[in-house]
Amino acid sequence: MTTNGAESINATLREPKEYPIIALLEAMQAKVSEWFNNRRNIMASINTKCTPLTPKAENIIRKIFKKASEMNVKQLNRFEYEVTGKENDAIIDLGQRQCSCRIFDLDQLPCVLALASYEQARIEVYDLCFNYFKLESLALAYVDTIYPVPQQEDWDVNEVEVLPKVLPPNFPIKCGREKLKRIPSVGKGKNG
Known part of the structure; x- marks a missing residue:
């Protein structure tokens, strides 16, 4: 689950990874600030009057809506329904947001059976x-501004307690030139 995110960051910071640590951190800050600003602008351009959902969640619901209208729904009580269709039969509890197919429970979006009822x-x-599928939540994720780190001369280090000097761990020095590229795991080829 975290490999794709790490791979994306590694690809984005391919050149800055060779910089000293302060320059690397500044490059990371600049890139994250750029991403946040781009996403903030995208959020501002979305028409919130049409739907409270993110565009991706709205598309998922729209795709399954027609299929849901073709199903038979039988009410069991205020929130529970039995839904039958060509392939699927399930018990839906709209109050608990649960379905016996487990798709509603796991995806946290209504499944085709829940939409039918x-x-x-x-x-x-x-x-x-x-x-977290609503535009409000998405907008809150990017509300903060990522500010650059001030110049080193402007740092106030009087209040910081002095820590002991931390040395790198002792590793045996290997022969040969250091590898710059990682070795792909089993199952991944050159293009994977």
Whole structure:
């Protein structure tokens, strides 16, 4: 799960990785600041009156909506429904946001079976979606500004307690030139 993120950062910082640590940190700060600003601008351009969901979540729901309208729904109680279709049969609990197919539980977005029953329950579709699929949550993720680190002369180090000098660990020195590229894991070729 974390490999793709690490690979993306490594690819982005391929050149700055060779810099001294302060220059590397400044390059990282500049890149993260650029990303946050780009995403903030994207969030500002999204029309929030159409939907409270992120565009990706909205697209997922729209794709399965037609299939959901073709299913049979039988109410069991206020929030529980039995949904039957050509391939799927399930019990939906809209109050707990659960489905016996487990897709609703795991994805945290309504599955096709939950979408089939929302209208009969008189519940808004967007209320079935968890908050982190909503534009508000996405906007809050990028609300902070990433400021550059001030010049070293401007640092106030009077309040910082002096720590003992930390030396690098003792590793045996290997023969030959140091490898700059990593060795791909099993199953990954040159292009993987």
